Amino acid sequence: MSTTKWTIDPTHSEVGFKVKHMMVTNVSGRFKDITASIENATEDFETAHISFSAQIESIDTGNTDRDAHLKGADFFDAAQFPSLNFTSTAIKALSDENYIVSGSLEINGTSKEIDLQVEISEEMKDPWGNTKIGLAIHGVINRKDFGLTWNAALETGGVLVSEEVKLIAEVQFVKN
Template identity: 60%
Template sequence: MATTKWTIDPTHSEIGFKVKHMMFTNVSGKFLTYDANIITEGDDFTKSTIEFSADINSVDTRNADRDNHLKSPDFFDAENHPTMTFKTSSFTKASGENYEIAGDLSLRGITKFVKLPVEFSGLMTDPWGNTKAGFTINGKINRKDWGLNWNSALEAGGVLVGEEVKLEIELQFVKQ
């Protein structure tokens, strides 16, 4: 079967995350610069290779001081580790439009195997004749697994930054 290449449509995609702040509210952010490609057999995403990368220096939480702290050695250490990457080992159907993606997430010089739930929105042809594929990923990871350990104790108890990071990713790909 012929292979098909899919490239990310950055104007219709977003790589977002949320982390608990002071143990009771979420702070959200996103990466503004990223790239992803999928190679499939025909239009079958269960037979695919997916590669993703994000520029750590593009992190945006709508607060310059916080963004600079995230880029520092306390968190991402962007100077020494400027890129986050993900490469799949599997993309399996669970039921209906629900899938699971598994692979290696590399961040801050550490690579860990992760599994994330994926909702496949299907294929659509846009008004200009381009075939698009849509995906939503809403998973969770523990930031400490990648050495993002910085925190500050709160006077009332607890910590300033939660360990669990909620991923909120919307992806649209264009068939090449």
């Protein structure tokens, strides 16, 4: 049996995050330069292998000063660690459309096992005959687990940046 390969359609995909700022609102960001693939030797998604990478220099929060700070040594240290990477290690079906994808997330040279909730759409043909699927992905990490420890205490109590980071992605893949 041949392997089915899927590659990300970056023009129809968004990979982002949200983090609480000053303990009152979420600030959102995204990565503009992303690559991802899915390889599967069977029709069963639980046997698939997923890999993903985002270039740190492509981070965009809508504020150039904040973006520069995030790319610097206080956070992602893009000069030393130019990308973050995810590789799946196990996939468990919860239903026909919902899965838990476990894998290794590497940020700043530190790898940790994480679980992501993934909802997969049915295969569809686009107007040009390409077969596509969509994945809605959600997860939560603690940024300190990856060495992203910079913070500032607030005079009123609490901290400037939450340790909890919500991962949010809507990605479209095309069958090769």
